[in-house]
Structures are given as structure tokens and as C-alpha cells.
Amino acid sequence: MSESTTIKLKQVSVGYRDSRGKERIVKSGISLGAEKGELVALIGGNGIGKSTLLRALAGFQPPITGDISVSGKSISAYREKELATMMSFVSTEIIRVANLSVFEMVALGRFPHTNWFGKLTDEDRQIVNESIRMVGLDGYQTRPINQISDGERQRAMIARTLAQDTDIIVLDEPTAFLDVPNKYEIVSILHHLAREKNKTIIFSTHDLNIAVSEVDMIWLMLQDDVVQGAPEDLILNGQFPLLFQKSDLTFDMEKGDFRIKRHLKHAVQLTGKGAELLWTQKALERNGLEVTNEADTNIEITVRSEPPCWQVQTADSDKTFYSVYHLCRYLREL
Numbered sequence: 001m002s003e004s005t006t007i008k009l010k011q012v013s014v015g016y017r018d019s020r021g022k023e024r025i026v027k028s029g030i031s032l033g034a035e036k037g038e039l040v041a042l043i044g045g046n047g048i049g050k051s052t053l054l055r056a057l058a059g060f061q062p063p064i065t066g067d068i069s070v071s072g073k074s075i076s077a078y079r080e081k082e083l084a085t086m087m088s089f090v091s092t093e094i095i096r097v098a099n100l101s102v103f104e105m106v107a108l109g110r111f112p113h114t115n116w117f118g119k120l121t122d123e124d125r126q127i128v129n130e131s132i133r134m135v136g137l138d139g140y141q142t143r144p145i146n147q148i149s150d151g152e153r154q155r156a157m158i159a160r161t162l163a164q165d166t167d168i169i170v171l172d173e174p175t176a177f178l179d180v181p182n183k184y185e186i187v188s189i190l191h192h193l194a195r196e197k198n199k200t201i202i203f204s205t206h207d208l209n210i211a212v213s214e215v216d217m218i219w220l221m222l223q224d225d226v227v228q229g230a231p232e233d234l235i236l237n238g239q240f241p242l243l244f245q246k247s248d249l250t251f252d253m254e255k256g257d258f259r260i261k262r263h264l265k266h267a268v269q270l271t272g273k274g275a276e277l278l279w280t281q282k283a284l285e286r287n288g289l290e291v292t293n294e295a296d297t298n299i300e301i302t303v304r305s306e307p308p309c310w311q312v313q314t315a316d317s318d319k320t321f322y323s324v325y326h327l328c329r330y331l332r333e334l
């Protein structure tokens, strides 16, 4: 980690204290960093400590040991309002304050910059409207926050952090509860903000495919370790697949996707090209068939296009199917 590292965590442990002050450490030995202009995804299984770490990072709960610093200064040394001009936080809790409009909710982000009475200047109003526009909510200014969709509310929450105008934005599961296009849209907004506005953005997520394709760095929380790197580094060095170690999932290094471990019954030889070949292979594997290039299989499948059809040759039959569905039904009977 270079000297310019915006955020630095050094041998941090995070956790909770019970009512008698007894510590319960959730995760320890966390040493991570992030630079300006980077989009970082925090990834790890349920209950591993992502929200706990993000709350510590945002200054809401002190780390139990170790140090978290922002721009070279420990966050414990910042005054609350000073930290709020540097770092904003979006939690998973859905804010549905009745009677608060989108404009008023986004305007709350201006609080570290306003005077004692919190009165907005013309410039503040301009920043709030610009933030709303940037997340694609122009025209929603007067809509009550409890009468818009989860995806729109998530955008409004991001607009609030934009209005807060901090160099660092921390978000806890901003893509939870959203449909797939909205998940991509939100991450693409974050990506754009990191690049164009030179912000450091850290968000936790369970959307692994999106994270792998969109972020500069992954902070990976494993059972026994916390590591960081470009998604591709963590995939190539075998750390990313450790996420699925104790599950029925496996990570396909070649295709970069996840699949359920299956007991494969037969080997088949498959020939064809393009998208038809790729999707036929996925269907065959789902049905317990291992696709191989070995010539000594008893089943040969040829994918043809125009019209798409699938020819299946075995020792005693030669059949053609016109959909993957009918092909699979036949193969399951073999």
C-alpha cells in the first residue's frame, strides 16, 4: 500500500462488547487499503463480519484493536463533523420516513456543510438537484420517499452521499433487493463516480458476478483470512474460490462463473460452435453429463445452426432434436 492510500486498515479486529463490556471479536487481523478513484467490493459469506467492518470503517463503532486511518490520520482523531465531510455511509436499513420528499432526503446529505440552523443556500440546492440528476431521479424531487420503489430509494440514498460530497463513500449492500438491471445500474453509477469524480467507494455485496466484472479491487473476507486484490488476481491465485469451499458451489476458472457441484454420470462428445455450443454444454452439465473431447465416449452430440438442432448419435441410434429441452429429456432417459 502506497503513502497515497486514502484508507488504511492496520491489523484491525472488529466486533462487539456485551452489556458487561465483554468483547466478542467477529474478525481480526484485517489489513487492507484503498486508493483514490477506486471501486472496492467487500465480499464474504453471511455473518462473516462485512457490516461490522463497514460500520467500523465509517467511524460508527471503534475497532477493538488496530487502527483505521483516512488520508494518513486515524479516524478516532477526527471530529464527527470533520469525518462527515470526508466519508459518507449508506446502510442497508431502508429509510421510509413518511412526509420526507426525495429532495429533502437528499438534502440531508448537505448537513456537514450547512450552518448551525441547517439552512440550505442556493448553491446547496443546486448540488442536491445535481446529485438527484446524476442517479437518474430527475423529476422525483417532490415524491415522498415512502412512495417510491426500493431501486429508486437506493438511488436516492446514493444521491444523498453525492450531496454530502465526500471523497469516500461506504455502502452496505447497495444492490440488495434490486432486480438484475438495477443491480448493474447501481454498480455502474458507483463505477462512474469513482472514475469521474476520483472518489474511493467501498461497498459490500453478495452479487459476485457483478463485483468480479465491475470493481477495481475485492476485499475478500474468508473464514481464516482477509485478503485484497483485483478480482482476477484473487481468481488466479485460488483465493476467490475458497469462498465456496464448504458449499455445493464450485467456481469455473475458465468461464468465470459459479455452478453447483454435480455427480456426472456419462461422458459425451460435443461439437458445434458459438452460443449454441456454450448453452448446450451448460444444459448437459446440469443433466449430469460431462462434456469431453475424448473420442471414446458412447454418446456424440452435434449442434447445428439454421435451424438450430441437436443430433445425438449412440451405438444403436441416431436422433435429432429441435430444442434443448427435448434434447435433455431424451438424454435423461439414457
Ligand SMILES: Nc1ncnc2c1ncn2[C@@H]1O[C@H](COP(=O)(O)OP(=O)(O)OP(=O)(O)O)[C@@H](O)[C@H]1O
Pocket (backbone or CB within 6 Å): 016, 026, 044, 045, 046, 047, 048, 049, 050, 051, 052, 053
Ligand atoms: N449489534 C450487534 N451486537 C452483537 N453482535 C452482532 C451485532 N450485529 C451483528 N452481530 C454479529 O456479528 C457477526 C457478523 O455480523 P455482520 O452483520 O457484520 O455480518 P455480514 O457479513 O454483514 O453478514 P450478512 O452477509 O449476513 O449481512 C454475526 O455473528 C452477527 O450475529
